[in-house]
Amino acid sequence: MAECHPVGFQWVMEARERGATIIHVDPRFTRTSAVADLHVPIRAGTDIAWLGGLINHVLTEGREFREYVVRYTNAATIVSDEFLDTEDLDGLFSGFDPDSRSYDVSSWRYAGMQIDPAAGARGQTSRAEQSHGAHGAALQEGDPPHVDETLEHPRCVWQILKRHYARYTPEVVEQVCGVPQAAFRQVAEAICANSGRERTTAFVYSVGWTHHTTGTQMIRSASILQLMLGNIGRPGGGIMALRGHASIQGSTDIPTLYNILPGYLPMANATSAGTLDDYVEDNNAPAGYWGHAREYIVSLLKAWWGDAATAENDFCFGRLPRIDGDHSIYPTIMGMRDGRVEGFFVMGENPGVGSGNSKLHRLAMAELRWLVVRDLQMIESATFWKDGPEIDTGELVTEDIATEVFFLPAAAHTEKDGSFTNTQRLLQWHNKAIEPPQDCRSELWFMFHLGRRIREKLAGSQDPRDRAILDLTWDYPTAGPTAEPDAEAVLREISGAEYGPDGKALSGYTELRGDGSTACGCWIYSGVYGGERNLANRRKPRTEQDWVAAEWAWAWPLNRRILYNRASADPAGRPWSERKAYVWWDPDKRSWTGYDVPDFKVDMAPDYEPPEGAKAEDALRGDEPFVMQADGKGWLFAPTGLTNGPLPAHYEPHESPASNLLYPRQPADPTREQFPRQDNRYNPAHGEPGAGVFPYVLTTYRIAEHHTAGAMSRWMPYLAELAPDPFVEVSPELAAERGLRHSDWATIVTERTAIEARVMVTERMTPLHIGGRTVHQVGAPWHWGTSGLARGDSANDLLPIVLDSNVHISEFKSATCDVQPGRRPRGPALLQYVAAYRRRAEGS
Amino acid sequence: MSDFELPTSSWQASYGEEARERVGFFTDTSLCIGCKACEVACKEWNRVPEDGLVHRGMSMDNTGGLSADTWRHVAFIEQRNAFELGDDGEGGLRWLMASDVCKHCTHAACLEVCPTGALFRTEFGTVVVQEDVCNGCGYCIPACPFGVIDRREDDGRAHKCTLCYDRLKDDQTPACAQACPTNSIQFGPLDELRAHAQDRVAQLVQAGEQGAQLYLADGDDGIGGAGAFFLLLDDPEVYGLPPDPVDPVRRLPAIWGLTALAAGTILAGVAAAVTGDRHRARRR
Amino acid sequence: MSALDRSHGQGAVTAAGDGRPTVPRAAPRSYYGLPVLNEPVWTWEIPAYFFAGGMAGASAPLALAASVQGNRRLARAASAVALAGVAVSPPLLISDLGRPERFLNMLRMFKVTSPMSVGAWILSAFAPAVAVGAGRELLGVAPAVGRAGQVGGALLGPALSTYTAALLACTAVPVWHEARRELPFVFAGSSLASAGAAATILAGPSASAPARRMAVGGATLSLCATIAMERRLGALAAPYHEGSAKPFARAAKGLSAAGALTLACASAAQGRARMPAARMRSWTGGRSSRGRPIQSAAGVALLAGAALERWAIFRAGIDSAADPAATIAPQRARRDRA
Numbered sequence A: 001m002a003e004c005h006p007v008g009f010q011w012v013m014e015a016r017e018r019g020a021t022i023i024h025v026d027p028r029f030t031r032t033s034a035v036a037d038l039h040v041p042i043r044a045g046t047d048i049a050w051l052g053g054l055i056n057h058v059l060t061e062g063r064e065f066r067e068y069v070v071r072y073t074n075a076a077t078i079v080s081d082e083f084l085d086t087e088d089l090d091g092l093f094s095g096f097d098p099d100s101r102s103y104d105v106s107s108w109r110y111a112g113m114q115i116d117p118a119a120g121a122r123g124q125t126s127r128a129e130q131s132h133g134a135h136g137a138a139l140q141e142g143d144p145p146h147v148d149e150t151l152e153h154p155r156c157v158w159q160i161l162k163r164h165y166a167r168y169t170p171e172v173v174e175q176v177c178g179v180p181q182a183a184f185r186q187v188a189e190a191i192c193a194n195s196g197r198e199r200t201t202a203f204v205y206s207v208g209w210t211h212h213t214t215g216t217q218m219i220r221s222a223s224i225l226q227l228m229l230g231n232i233g234r235p236g237g238g239i240m241a242l243r244g245h246a247s248i249q250g251s252t253d254i255p256t257l258y259n260i261l262p263g264y265l266p267m268a269n270a271t272s273a274g275t276l277d278d279y280v281e282d283n284n285a286p287a288g289y290w291g292h293a294r295e296y297i298v299s300l301l302k303a304w305w306g307d308a309a310t311a312e313n314d315f316c317f318g319r320l321p322r323i324d325g326d327h328s329i330y331p332t333i334m335g336m337r338d339g340r341v342e343g344f345f346v347m348g349e350n351p352g353v354g355s356g357n358s359k360l361h362r363l364a365m366a367e368l369r370w371l372v373v374r375d376l377q378m379i380e381s382a383t384f385w386k387d388g389p390e391i392d393t394g395e396l397v398t399e400d401i402a403t404e405v406f407f408l409p410a411a412a413h414t415e416k417d418g419s420f421t422n423t424q425r426l427l428q429w430h431n432k433a434i435e436p437p438q439d440c441r442s443e444l445w446f447m448f449h450l451g452r453r454i455r456e457k458l459a460g461s462q463d464p465r466d467r468a469i470l471d472l473t474w475d476y477p478t479a480g481p482t483a484e485p486d487a488e489a490v491l492r493e494i495s496g497a498e499y500g501p502d503g504k505a506l507s508g509y510t511e512l513r514g515d516g517s518t519a520c521g522c523w524i525y526s527g528v529y530g531g532e533r534n535l536a537n538r539r540k541p542r543t544e545q546d547w548v549a550a551e552w553a554w555a556w557p558l559n560r561r562i563l564y565n566r567a568s569a570d571p572a573g574r575p576w577s578e579r580k581a582y583v584w585w586d587p588d589k590r591s592w593t594g595y596d597v598p599d600f601k602v603d604m605a606p607d608y609e610p611p612e613g614a615k616a617e618d619a620l621r622g623d624e625p626f627v628m629q630a631d632g633k634g635w636l637f638a639p640t641g642l643t644n645g646p647l648p649a650h651y652e653p654h655e656s657p658a659s660n661l662l663y664p665r666q667p668a669d670p671t672r673e674q675f676p677r678q679d680n681r682y683n684p685a686h687g688e689p690g691a692g693v694f695p696y697v698l699t700t701y702r703i704a705e706h707h708t709a710g711a712m713s714r715w716m717p718y719l720a721e722l723a724p725d726p727f728v729e730v731s732p733e734l735a736a737e738r739g740l741r742h743s744d745w746a747t748i749v750t751e752r753t754a755i756e757a758r759v760m761v762t763e764r765m766t767p768l769h770i771g772g773r774t775v776h777q778v779g780a781p782w783h784w785g786t787s788g789l790a791r792g793d794s795a796n797d798l799l800p801i802v803l804d805s806n807v808h809i810s811e812f813k814s815a816t817c818d819v820q821p822g823r824r825p826r827g828p829a830l831l832q833y834v835a836a837y838r839r840r841a842e843g844s
Numbered sequence B: 001m002s003d004f005e006l007p008t009s010s011w012q013a014s015y016g017e018e019a020r021e022r023v024g025f026f027t028d029t030s031l032c033i034g035c036k037a038c039e040v041a042c043k044e045w046n047r048v049p050e051d052g053l054v055h056r057g058m059s060m061d062n063t064g065g066l067s068a069d070t071w072r073h074v075a076f077i078e079q080r081n082a083f084e085l086g087d088d089g090e091g092g093l094r095w096l097m098a099s100d101v102c103k104h105c106t107h108a109a110c111l112e113v114c115p116t117g118a119l120f121r122t123e124f125g126t127v128v129v130q131e132d133v134c135n136g137c138g139y140c141i142p143a144c145p146f147g148v149i150d151r152r153e154d155d156g157r158a159h160k161c162t163l164c165y166d167r168l169k170d171d172q173t174p175a176c177a178q179a180c181p182t183n184s185i186q187f188g189p190l191d192e193l194r195a196h197a198q199d200r201v202a203q204l205v206q207a208g209e210q211g212a213q214l215y216l217a218d219g220d221d222g223i224g225g226a227g228a229f230f231l232l233l234d235d236p237e238v239y240g241l242p243p244d245p246v247d248p249v250r251r252l253p254a255i256w257g258l259t260a261l262a263a264g265t266i267l268a269g270v271a272a273a274v275t276g277d278r279h280r281a282r283r284r
Numbered sequence C: 001m002s003a004l005d006r007s008h009g010q011g012a013v014t015a016a017g018d019g020r021p022t023v024p025r026a027a028p029r030s031y032y033g034l035p036v037l038n039e040p041v042w043t044w045e046i047p048a049y050f051f052a053g054g055m056a057g058a059s060a061p062l063a064l065a066a067s068v069q070g071n072r073r074l075a076r077a078a079s080a081v082a083l084a085g086v087a088v089s090p091p092l093l094i095s096d097l098g099r100p101e102r103f104l105n106m107l108r109m110f111k112v113t114s115p116m117s118v119g120a121w122i123l124s125a126f127a128p129a130v131a132v133g134a135g136r137e138l139l140g141v142a143p144a145v146g147r148a149g150q151v152g153g154a155l156l157g158p159a160l161s162t163y164t165a166a167l168l169a170c171t172a173v174p175v176w177h178e179a180r181r182e183l184p185f186v187f188a189g190s191s192l193a194s195a196g197a198a199a200t201i202l203a204g205p206s207a208s209a210p211a212r213r214m215a216v217g218g219a220t221l222s223l224c225a226t227i228a229m230e231r232r233l234g235a236l237a238a239p240y241h242e243g244s245a246k247p248f249a250r251a252a253k254g255l256s257a258a259g260a261l262t263l264a265c266a267s268a269a270q271g272r273a274r275m276p277a278a279r280m281r282s283w284t285g286g287r288s289s290r291g292r293p294i295q296s297a298a299g300v301a302l303l304a305g306a307a308l309e310r311w312a313i314f315r316a317g318i319d320s321a322a323d324p325a326a327t328i329a330p331q332r333a334r335r336d337r338a
């Protein structure tokens, strides 16, 4: 965190100064470890085992926050007797289909009821594209869940957890993760001792947990642990997902993803949801805030198609594209390589350096007919056709590349108005500080005027398919010599308003209606423009308000700073403790009150019981805090919404130096997405002949000095000079084993290719002792590329494309490799060098 | 070697009305996370040129040290902590980070030896080079006991931290302190900083940081006290700082004395050489 | 070797990434063996100026004395040397500064805390004095003014010869600063030696007796002062014994000693010129005309010795500044004592 979120890290330092214990779990000793109280080195990709061990510690030592667990989580809920655990099936859950390598989730349901993703289509297998919108889950009509508040019932979630985690002992953690038992116990005790009524523990993670084929389940593990300890929905608790690019959170809220609509509404898909009613039926939850699917989707359609969207024509629902398969980035890239994709917009991305197997990306882009790159710098993704590494090896010949490349200079965030949504769901407005130079233009300008021109070209077209574009509301006010669209006008549209020429801005999503009388571009952002004010632009310093600082910018939803904050009070609505009071029920005023915006209808008493036929949030009891969940409970066991299991199970990374100690029959996640092809070869799996050719763990990461694929740092003299050359970090032991000399060059090799980097021999890298063996890890910052001031090979050329089946994230954090002293061969010789490795790996 | 009070250190007098409260830095390295924001912010604000794209292999330090083109420098030291032993019997691993800067000495050798007056004492008690006056004589460079100030290749003039003189004039915080996310660089009136530093080091030592020590935090050192002082977690030399720096100009009175004596020796020598010469005798 | 070993948590100063030589384990801790001080940026012009200025400075009083005594040949010679010395000084300084006008900045103020400032003023006053003095001796113009100039030069000259020692001593460079007591005498001595030697060469045996005594005496002084300096410096004197200054320091001592000795004998022999010992004559070149070559040779040796002495001291300073141990060890010792 100190490396990648140094500004945010000031609060961690402040906490440390106030006596908080800081524990850093990371394969490497980083700047964060340097100031932490304890650094725990762990083998990359094994956090599910590590967290599983902590969960087991809580279960066996009985350290859970009992009342919280019983009342606020689904611990007591009884699960269908069809459900079988990995403990019963050698590492598989019930419902696995070997052919599609995916799960039929129906057997994971609660006893006596049917569950579907709250916002995902019904009756599907878990295959990725359907489950994507999943954001909480809904119980379909049926009896309420069977519960056993004694938590004794053999099929209640609590007992299932106990059986599932029984084998995640400190010994196993040590064997799998390489974490000494002493360190494990120290951490387990610290966390337990710091959780309960009086104290809370917070988890902070970023891509060290997500960049794995099991990434989603790593986060799930943390959620389970935090729920058991009562650390969700309470001040000082929670799980903070540190995000990446300044508004990467915003780019999932208002998605740049193919499979969700703004506000995590699922994209309509080809196999179901023919009509608006189907869609609403599929995605509406009987209880909780997902019970307003119609209000959300209709208001969105109204925002997009305005007058053209009428009750008669399903509010133009039919004009939404339909998903017919996995159109996430990696399959699309392979589609390019195979000639199935003709054109590509690269906006604010540098796949030629930043994406896993970036070499494949460059080769793929060379097959395009046209490529548009909008960026601040002349990045590798725009110049690979003349100076990319493949030109040097002869794999690409400039003359033979037919791709027409358009480079459009972009305006930086300082050169335009707009908002960033940060990891805390906080929308912070930024104002233009200077005019963009020369031809540089904002995204807003580009998109608006591109749309305008397309609409001009299509004007008068009778082709029905063009209506989708011609009927769009495309009337943002513009200003200035470049006709820059007004960003606040867009924000207002997103926030929502009564539909009509002078409809007033809405103050929140609770005001949305499903009859077309409201328009709202993103229901969760509704209210950011409440009272016709840009609330994201509020700058009241923390010194002038209370510690929640509710008047700094605006957080979705409804300016709520902590989600599920109902959980900060006990079932009767009293704070768990004075020290941790946050929101509570005021019996006299008969309303919820406190420091934050209550996560609840303010007048919904703690003892509220939903009447027969109640809907949405009214169908939840007054003591069910998890208002986005259909059962109002925090899910220790996830009956739906996940592709690879209702509970996390430890699987090895796709490329691993070890066998799966816990489930020998299932080395890696059975549902992981693989793309075995010549241009995406995998290193031999552990145990296979030739695996020994790539004996070391390769993990990639960032350094404070550079930003991602480098355009924002490698081109800047002041940053480039701070870390001019790519380097790999290795332990003195590995250096000795391979004869690597500090500050000299080393060559790192995988089945994909070989790159060179400077050697940083440092005790900050620790060899791990696993099953009597020593496992060495090679650490590689991945920021470099062929252009800019600081140039060098890209670590991403080394990595394979293999993805988490839930969110298609790439396994950047653990692969296997070999490392040798000296620089790599140049030109075609590089290809031969790698070919030799491949032959050895095949054992021929 | 009697110390003698330097005209420059009585700067307040020389400014009279204009004189402002003396300000400076307390750099608390126990709070440093090595993000280098200070190094970069300094260069951005002061338009200091890039200092060479060299991979040094000195942990995460590719800058090396202060120079004409680096006015803030973050040092990185990886060590086995002698104080807290790990269970392997070896010292636990620790990674020291510290941001160095011009000390704005009370007795600033650079300023005192500057023949042109390019280096001067501002109304804030800081030490600044006037680029237009500097003639590149280079005397300030070996005079500085900390190796701070240096001559820039292209313009042949001396450059160093100005303690953001321009920002101070507008009552702004220096760029480096402003950028520091963890408050490792604390800017303010020197007296307040010194008082606070005493408490801080006491607190750390009590917490078991046995290496914790203040550096240049009071007036009775060889430079009459620094405008920029530090809290270190190990000995100064480990960070590339001189353990007991002395302003060479302190010895100047004695040096002048001996120099005069030597000059006298020359006269005496000549006199001795010519006396008793038989020339006059023979000529007459 | 890892970043850790190399960052001297361990107590050793070892090599930096760029292959800078490894400082032995005995050495104190430092930051990657990097210097604490910034190396002086001065180039060869500076030591060259030290030499020329020093020689000119000591020549001025000699010129006056000789002139007063009526030893016109010697007075002429010394004046010429002084004039030559001041003539080359400004160009040397300017070429170090880069641009001529930059020298003028030196005269913006007079700072007693800055030996360089003081020196700039001395040089500026000395030069005209020497000029008019030389005018009197060599061209016979404006005798009165010339005499005044000679007197001025005679008083300023010795200061010009020795302030440069103060200039070096007044830096943080250990091998210079810690030599502050001896350095002025080293410079005084070699100034006398070089001035005397130069005058000897120009004036010839018959007129140069005082110059010879001056040269021999000066060389002896600088040799003694140098030895004393190195003894006091102890470990800090390393650059003179192993560093890049070593050959120059050695040559300087050798040449000065040899030059002084030869000149002494030659003078002595010439003194006994009337003594009827053919053999002795033959080797001392007793009679003035026949003594000249060997005296001139001795003079050249002394000049070279004085020049190399300055160069050695300059080089030693550069090495000393570049060696972290030189800066740290004494300070660490001081702190531990306190």
Ligand SMILES: Nc1nc2c(c(=O)[nH]1)N[C@H]1C(S)=C(S)[C@@H](COP(=O)(O)OP(=O)(O)OC[C@H]3O[C@@H](n4cnc5c(=O)[nH]c(N)nc54)[C@H](O)[C@@H]3O)O[C@H]1N2
Pocket: A001, A003, A004, A005, A025, A026, A027, A028, A030, A042, A043, A044, A045, A046, A047, A205, A206, A207, A208, A209, A242, A243, A244, A245, A699, A700, A701, A702, A703, A704, A705, A706, A707, A708, A709, A813, A814
């Ligand atoms: N300076 C800087 N800041 C940045 C960025 C940048 O490029 N440079 N990028 C921004 C972006 S886009 C993002 S996404 C964030 C990412 O922020 P971070 O997640 O902090 O970035 P990383 O360095 O990729 O990974 C973090 C750590 O995960 C560790 N790690 C690797 N594998 C594992 C594992 O299996 N388990 C555990 N526990 N740790 C593991 C790595 O050693 C690394 O130290 O940073 C943002 N901030």
Ligand SMILES: Nc1nc2c(c(=O)[nH]1)N[C@H]1C(S)=C(S)[C@@H](COP(=O)(O)OP(=O)(O)OC[C@H]3O[C@@H](n4cnc5c(=O)[nH]c(N)nc54)[C@H](O)[C@@H]3O)O[C@H]1N2
Pocket: A207, A211, A244, A245, A347, A348, A349, A350, A351, A353, A354, A355, A356, A374, A375, A376, A377, A379, A410, A411, A412, A413, A443, A700, A701, A702, A707, A708, A709, A710, A711, A712, A782, A795, A796, A799, A812, A813
């Ligand atoms: N091996 C490995 N690979 C990784 C990761 C890893 O940890 N290891 N991390 C992954 C992660 S988390 C991420 S987020 C990706 C990031 O990878 P990319 O997003 O491909 O790389 P970036 O350099 O962040 O690309 C952002 C680009 O946007 C440009 N830009 C900045 N501002 C603007 C703007 O306002 N408009 C436009 N049009 N362009 C702008 C920048 O110049 C830059 O070129 O990398 C992934 N790749």
Ligand code: SF4
Pocket: A004, A005, A006, A007, A008, A246
């Ligand atoms: S780069 Fe921006 S987002 Fe990242 S730490 Fe710095 S200020 Fe925060």
Ligand code: SF4
Pocket: B102, B103, B104, B105, B107, B108, B109, B110, B111, B127, B143, B144, B145, B146, B147, B148, B149, B160
């Ligand atoms: S540290 Fe050096 S440069 Fe800074 S004021 Fe002191 S002597 Fe001058």
Ligand code: SF4
Pocket: B110, B113, B114, B115, B116, B117, B118, B119, B129, B133, B134, B135, B136, B137, B138, B139, B140, B141, B157, B158
């Ligand atoms: S180089 Fe410039 S600043 Fe330094 S002493 Fe000379 S004139 Fe003064």
Ligand code: SF4
Pocket: B041, B042, B043, B045, B046, B071, B072, B101, B160, B161, B162, B163, B164, B165, B174, B175, B176, B177
């Ligand atoms: S005070 Fe100003 S000039 Fe000095 S280091 Fe900080 S930013 Fe640079």
Ligand code: SF4
Pocket: B031, B032, B033, B034, B035, B036, B037, B038, B039, B074, B097, B098, B099, B179, B180, B181, B182, B183, B184, B185
């Ligand atoms: S900005 Fe602050 S924390 Fe960052 S390196 Fe500088 S001093 Fe350390």
Ligand SMILES: [Mo]
Pocket: A207, A243, A244, A245, A248
């Ligand atoms: Mo990211």
